[in-house]
Amino acid sequence: EPEVTQTPSHQVTQMGQEVILRCVPISNHLYFYWYRQILGQKVEFLVSFYNNEISEKSEIFDDQFSVERPDGSNFTLKIRSTKLEDSAMYFCASSEAGLGFNSQPQHFGDGTRLSIL
Amino acid sequence: SQQGEEDPQALSIQEGENATMNCSYKTSINNLQWYRQNSGRGLVHLILIRSNEREKHSGRLRVTLDTSKKSSSLLITASRAADTASYFCATDAFIGGSEKLVFGKGTKLTVNP
Numbered sequence: 001e002p003e004v005t006q007t008p009s010h011q012v013t014q015m016g017q018e019v020i021l022r023c024v025p026i027s028n029h030l031y032f033y034w035y036r037q038i039l040g041q042k043v044e045f046l047v048s049f050y051n052n053e054i055s056e057k058s059e060i061f062d063d064q065f066s067v068e069r070p071d072g073s074n075f076t077l078k079i080r081s082t083k084l085e086d087s088a089m090y091f092c093a094s095s096e097a098g099l100g101f102n103s104q105p106q107h108f109g110d111g112t113r114l115s116i117l
Numbered sequence: 118s119q120q121g122e123e124d125p126q127a128l129s130i131q132e133g134e135n136a137t138m139n140c141s142y143k144t145s146i147n148n149l150q151w152y153r154q155n156s157g158r159g160l161v162h163l164i165l166i167r168s169n170e171r172e173k174h175s176g177r178l179r180v181t182l183d184t185s186k187k188s189s190s191l192l193i194t195a196s197r198a199a200d201t202a203s204y205f206c207a208t209d210a211f212i213g214g215s216e217k218l219v220f221g222k223g224t225k226l227t228v229n230p
Contacts, residue, residue, distance in 0.1 A: 035220075057215065099218065108162075110158050
């Protein structure tokens with residue numbers, strides 16, 4: 001069964017450094033998402049992406065965050081200047097259809113654990 | 118209650134018993150989804166139930182949706198040790214100015230062999 005893959009599985013970065021998290025969504029999916037989960041807390045929506053542009057973003061997704069689909073397979077999340085509070089699991093997801101009444105299930109990767117020192 | 122709040126927070130049962138988890142939400146929704154997360158792994162989609170549906174089955178899973186009460190339940194029948202995981206409901210809704218999937222804090226299910 002096709003799956004979403006994320007790399008790296010664990011990233012340790014100094015505060016203030018830039019970090020890029022990578023995702024390969026399922027190949028025939030058109031809608032892509034990033035979520036984060038701080039340890040012991042809820043999974044929180046960050047951003048949705050369709051047709052090479054951001055569809056929706058949450059208040060967490062400020063100017064320090066950006067997303068890109070640099071080629072036909074990868075989907076990346078960049079954090080420009082990391083803060084201690086960015087430490088979390090970051091999940092990428094993809095789906096065949098966008099949100100709404102006719103939405104389809106989102107398929108998640110296993111996540112990247114980001115640790116900011 | 119918050120949007121997508123599961124109850125109970127933790128549930129411990131014996132193998133073979135049924136497990137019932139509940140989810141409440143505040144706003145109108147397009148659909149509600151249930152996901153499972155094993156420790157240290159990503160979320161695995163279980164069932165999606167649309168706002169005009171009342172009940173859905175998938176194998177040993179049964180999900181109900183009551184839009185008048187803004188609540189849903191997930192029933193796992195004849196539980197197995199492998200069902201041990203956290204279970205999350207997620208509502209597809211327009212909240213805070215954006216359409217998104219909002220997750221609850223989850224129910225941690227432990228199935229004892």
